[in-house]
Amino acid sequence: MPNRLRFAPSPTGELHLGNARTAIFNWLYVKKYAGSLIVRIEDTDEVRSQRRFERLIYDNLKWLGLDWQEGPDVGGQFGPYRQSDRIEIYLQHAQILLNQGLAYRCFCSEQELGEQAERARQLGLAWKYPGTCHALSAREVEKRLTSGHPSVIRLKVRPGMILFRDLVHGDMRFGSEVLGDPILIRSSGLPTYNYAVVVDDALMKITHVIRGDDHLSNTPRQVLIYEALGFPIPDFAHLSTILDPDRTRLSKRHGASSILYFREQGVLPQALLNHLTLLGWSPRAGQGEILTRHELIESFDLDRVSKSQAIFDVTKLNFFNRHYLQKSDRLRIIQIAISYLQREGLLGAVNPAMQDWVGLVVEAFLPGMDRMSEISSKARELWSFDGEAAVKEEGVRKVLCIPGATTIVGELNNQLSVSGRDVICEWPLIVQAIKTRSGFRGKKLFHPIRVALTGRDSGPELDKLVSLFERGSKLDLPQKIKSCEARVSEFFRAMKVQELNPDYENS
Numbered sequence: 001m002p003n004r005l006r007f008a009p010s011p012t013g014e015l016h017l018g019n020a021r022t023a024i025f026n027w028l029y030v031k032k033y034a035g036s037l038i039v040r041i042e043d044t045d046e047v048r049s050q051r052r053f054e055r056l057i058y059d060n061l062k063w064l065g066l067d068w069q070e071g072p073d074v075g076g077q078f079g080p081y082r083q084s085d086r087i088e089i090y091l092q093h094a095q096i097l098l099n100q101g102l103a104y105r106c107f108c109s110e111q112e113l114g115e116q117a118e119r120a121r122q123l124g125l126a127w128k129y130p131g132t133c134h135a136l137s138a139r140e141v142e143k144r145l146t147s148g149h150p151s152v153i154r155l156k157v158r159p160g161m162i163l164f165r166d167l168v169h170g171d172m173r174f175g176s177e178v179l180g181d182p183i184l185i186r187s188s189g190l191p192t193y194n195y196a197v198v199v200d201d202a203l204m205k206i207t208h209v210i211r212g213d214d215h216l217s218n219t220p221r222q223v224l225i226y227e228a229l230g231f232p233i234p235d236f237a238h239l240s241t242i243l244d245p246d247r248t249r250l251s252k253r254h255g256a257s258s259i260l261y262f263r264e265q266g267v268l269p270q271a272l273l274n275h276l277t278l279l280g281w282s283p284r285a286g287q288g289e290i291l292t293r294h295e296l297i298e299s300f301d302l303d304r305v306s307k308s309q310a311i312f313d314v315t316k317l318n319f320f321n322r323h324y325l326q327k328s329d330r331l332r333i334i335q336i337a338i339s340y341l342q343r344e345g346l347l348g349a350v351n352p353a354m355q356d357w358v359g360l361v362v363e364a365f366l367p368g369m370d371r372m373s374e375i376s377s378k379a380r381e382l383w384s385f386d387g388e389a390a391v392k393e394e395g396v397r398k399v400l401c402i403p404g405a406t407t408i409v410g411e412l413n414n415q416l417s418v419s420g421r422d423v424i425c426e427w428p429l430i431v432q433a434i435k436t437r438s439g440f441r442g443k444k445l446f447h448p449i450r451v452a453l454t455g456r457d458s459g460p461e462l463d464k465l466v467s468l469f470e471r472g473s474k475l476d477l478p479q480k481i482k483s484c485e486a487r488v489s490e491f492f493r494a495m496k497v498q499e500l501n502p503d504y505e506n507s
Helices: 017-033 051-063 087-099 110-122 138-146 193-203 213-229 259-264 269-277 293-299 314-327 330-343 352-368 374-382 394-400 405-416 423-438 443-454 462-472 484-497
Strands: 003-007 035-039 103-106 152-155 161-166 170-175 183-185 208-212 235-239
Touching (some): 017 035, 017 051, 017 293, 035 051, 087 193, 193 213, 208 213, 352 462, 423 443, 443 484
Parallel strands (some): 208 235
16 A cells, blocks of 8 residues: 555644654655555634634745645545545544444533542542443433433443554554543544544555554554454554654644744755754764755664654754855845845845845855844944944953054054045955054954954954945945945044044053
8 A cells, every 4th residue: 555644733823843844754655655645634623723724834845855646735535634624534434433323422520520630630640531331321411412411432442452663662562451431523523533534544644654653552552442443553663752842742832843934034944944853863884963855765764763752952953054045046045135234224125236245245244153033233343343242342452452553553444544545446455554654464454444344353254244334335225334434434533532543552
């Protein structure tokens, strides 16, 4: 039988990292061993399920580079693919179980059951449904239904061991005596999770169920439902839980654990795909950690999935992202940078000249960035130069207090004040002239030049910044950028006001 796997999220919030990892593992298996991936939407939570979250799920899966062959958005021969559209299917199969005597109507109220469970808890006992309605006669059941008494449909749990195969945890055995008769259909007419998922997986001919190990305890009940309905039991693979570095569980409701959060932070899909795949799975020896999509597919197998809990390490994710930022198509990175700069109001409409300039921004600042969202804060120094504030900065004053530093700034001001000078082309000559007149080289030469141009004692390469200042000053930007001459002139005047002038070299 061809491999058929499914990813079945609930549209009750943004796509969570743990769910995304599950989707990736299902996708990798299908790609490695050929078959079909089905996206099924489990939306029977009427209060919290929203179509906008469903659309976000599709969008984020596609952003990660995943594709599927069947689902609500693409159709398929085993639909419908939303649980809310399959209610009649669940009721029909529940009626089959009732007719065969494998399920029964239960009229116990939630209040009664809650009181029983509380009494057991106070006595320190485990509680399970005692089967109160198990032996009701057909006449009594009909009488209560006719009188409008609310009821649920429960499965009759058979005695004996429950066996199933798990491709991560091995052969599993559970005693059925610890299980109460599980509810299949609630009094509202809606199915429970354990029942609906079995009917769906069986009718959609799912061969492998890869999901989180929080579902491992559900599996014995699901196996009993498979058996009662006469459906073949798929192979299961339960993936370890993803934890924060402090070993607390990642929460679906915590914003920093959603795919959308990392997208907005400027993490590339290749980086997140690479990192999530390595959470609980290891490639072959000698392959390293950075793997292309093709290498991940070629290497993937469930026999290298670990039972141990996986740690989501943001530092490691940043490592992957820096690699993929450097390797990515430059035009794509420039377009991402433009979107962030526009969002901050630093760029308006972009023409070819402006796009070329943003390319220089990326070239200057990308080596020091973990995520593309940092481009706005790091590049803001191009716009936010204030000479008077700069000379008061502790790091800048330390540079200016080095003997000869203020002399270098004065000579830089003289060089840039020459009328008609092409600063970009002549920048090497300008630096050489300052070097010759001051006699300084290395850090003693370039640190004073840097603080005078940028107001900072560290940053990108000066040659790149000079080009950015000069070209940027000629662009029509929402916030103007000062040229090199304007910056150094302003800084030099502020330095003199602070009594840091070429004749005052020691503080």
